Amino acid sequence: ESPDATRGYLRSRLADLPYEVFATLYLDNRHRVIAFEELFRGTIDGASVHPREVVRGVIQHNAAAVIFTHNHPSGVSEPSAADVRITQRLREALKLIDVRVLDHIVVGDGESSSLAELGLL
Numbered sequence: 001e002s003p004d005a006t007r008g009y010l011r012s013r014l015a016d017l018p019y020e021v022f023a024t025l026y027l028d029n030r031h032r033v034i035a036f037e038e039l040f041r042g043t044i045d046g047a048s049v050h051p052r053e054v055v056r057g058v059i060q061h062n063a064a065a066v067i068f069t070h071n072h073p074s075g076v077s078e079p080s081a082a083d084v085r086i087t088q089r090l091r092e093a094l095k096l097i098d099v100r101v102l103d104h105i106v107v108g109d110g111e112s113s114s115l116a117e118l119g120l121l
Helices: 003-014 051-061 081-097
Strands: 021-026 033-041 066-071 101-108 111-114
Touching: 003 021, 003 066, 003 101, 003 111, 021 051, 033 051, 051 081, 066 081, 081 101
Parallel strands: 066 101
Antiparallel strands: 021 033, 021 066, 101 111
């Protein structure tokens, strides 16, 4: 319903995990939620993200837009340079099939950071 509601939901799903998780919120043309899916699970300081698998999930869910999210078990919600790079790679891959990347939210301890709000998207 709103960016704040989205952040609250994503924090509730990811904030307390002891390992890193990369997930996707699939949305329809009106930005209504189709599904939330955990795509990759990593260790305490990273998770490998594969664009091919992200594109596959988008097609399976017939999504028109997505919001990416992942957590930082360290508690710091500031996006890393690697976070920005993978977001750009995913954005380029999804642009080929006309799917919009609305945001990438990094969840930390009680806080989250939006790459869109930070001007990094």
